[in-house]
Amino acid sequence: MLHNNCFFSEIVDLDFLNENLSGNVEQYSEMISIFLTQSQEKIAILKKAINEENFTLIKEASHFLRSSFTIMGLRSKNLLVEIENLSSQLKDIEKIKTLSNSMLINYNESIIEYERILSCFVKNNN
Numbered sequence: 001m002l003h004n005n006c007f008f009s010e011i012v013d014l015d016f017l018n019e020n021l022s023g024n025v026e027q028y029s030e031m032i033s034i035f036l037t038q039s040q041e042k043i044a045i046l047k048k049a050i051n052e053e054n055f056t057l058i059k060e061a062s063h064f065l066r067s068s069f070t071i072m073g074l075r076s077k078n079l080l081v082e083i084e085n086l087s088s089q090l091k092d093i094e095k096i097k098t099l100s101n102s103m104l105i106n107y108n109e110s111i112i113e114y115e116r117i118l119s120c121f122v123k124n125n126n
Contacts, residue, residue: 006120011113013073025121032114035072039065043107050093050100058087058096069107072114076106 007014007023021027042061049057062084069077079099086092086099 006117006124009073009113009117012110013075016071016073029118029121031072032118035068036111036114039068039072039107039111042068043104046100050097053093055087055090059084062087072110074106074110076103079103079106 006025007018007028017028017031021031042065046058046061046065048054049061062080066077066080066084069080079102083096083099083103086096
């Protein structure tokens, strides 16, 4: 595990990545880039599904995001578990909206943090 400014965060839990990528900056960069791209697409789908009250799509998007959030150490993964459970029961769209708003705050903070980490990689490789 590497211990420099690039591999430290108070916003996201980097334990999984640190343990499984053995400090390989290339793999870190790839994982972060994939997360940034795929999560933005799924977040857009989730928002649309919530607005349309499409419980099936809410469940699918939240399930995908929950897995990604777990790997990438986002603290709001438990909110996605709750969103997924509620959507499975086809109920309480207002609670889903509230949970989603809280999750999005953490998600946006995490995106900024992962962009910082990527810039740190670039800066340290020049």
